[in-house]
Amino acid sequence: MIKLNFVHRVSLKHYTFAALFAAMFFSACENDINKIKAIAAADATKPIQTTKGVDVIFSDSAIVKFRVISPLMVQYQGKQKDSISVMPKGVKIIFLDKDLKEAGTIVSDSAVTRNENKFMEFRKNVVARNTEGTVYKSDQLIYDTEKKTIYSTKMVEMTKANGDIMHGTSFTSDDKLLHPIFQNATGVIHVNGDNLAQ
Numbered sequence: 001m002i003k004l005n006f007v008h009r010v011s012l013k014h015y016t017f018a019a020l021f022a023a024m025f026f027s028a029c030e031n032d033i034n035k036i037k038a039i040a041a042a043d044a045t046k047p048i049q050t051t052k053g054v055d056v057i058f059s060d061s062a063i064v065k066f067r068v069i070s071p072l073m074v075q076y077q078g079k080q081k082d083s084i085s086v087m088p089k090g091v092k093i094i095f096l097d098k099d100l101k102e103a104g105t106i107v108s109d110s111a112v113t114r115n116e117n118k119f120m121e122f123r124k125n126v127v128a129r130n131t132e133g134t135v136y137k138s139d140q141l142i143y144d145t146e147k148k149t150i151y152s153t154k155m156v157e158m159t160k161a162n163g164d165i166m167h168g169t170s171f172t173s174d175d176k177l178l179h180p181i182f183q184n185a186t187g188v189i190h191v192n193g194d195n196l197a198q
Contacts, residue, residue, distance in 0.1 A: 049075040067094040130177040133161035148175040
């Protein structure tokens with residue numbers, strides 16, 4: 001009886017040790033895999049190029065569209081091999097007409113561009129101005145260069161040169177900011193010197 005118990009204990013220790021070793025082994029493997037994933041993810045988000053004093057002109061089909069000015073641009077290689085450019089210290093976009101004259105601006109605290117600058121997102125204290133002197137203010141503006149639209153999913157304020165003001169929870173416009181459509185719009189419109197609140 002004692003012997004059997006002893007053998008049983010030895011066997012139990014043997015199995016316990018084996019189970020403990022296996023758990024440690026697989027845990028170590030899992031940790032190694034997690035480390036590899038973490039390293040791979042870190043490599044994917046490492047900057048591949050940093051440029052200071054950016055002043056670049058962008059064109060589409062040999063037609064100049066806009067100029068980008070920023071004190072700093074950091075480019076990253078995305079997971080899908082698409083480049084991502086971040087301008088964390090402010091940016092100014094100057095839209096240009098066919099005669100290369102200023103046709104509007106966008107200024108913001110920071111910006112992110114994706115898919116070879118086809119998709120640009122402006123963030124924080126965004127101020128946009130069109131050729132008519134109309135000013136748009138929001139914490140976000142998104143410029144889709146392929147669809148030629150500018151929109152925001154956040155609160156936006158539009159002030160026209162005559163003092164008319166429009167607010168919306170979001171909006172969509174053409175890329176010249178001449179034909180905006182607001183969602184849940186409210187505003188103040190001046191008619192014959194009087195203010196009409198809507």
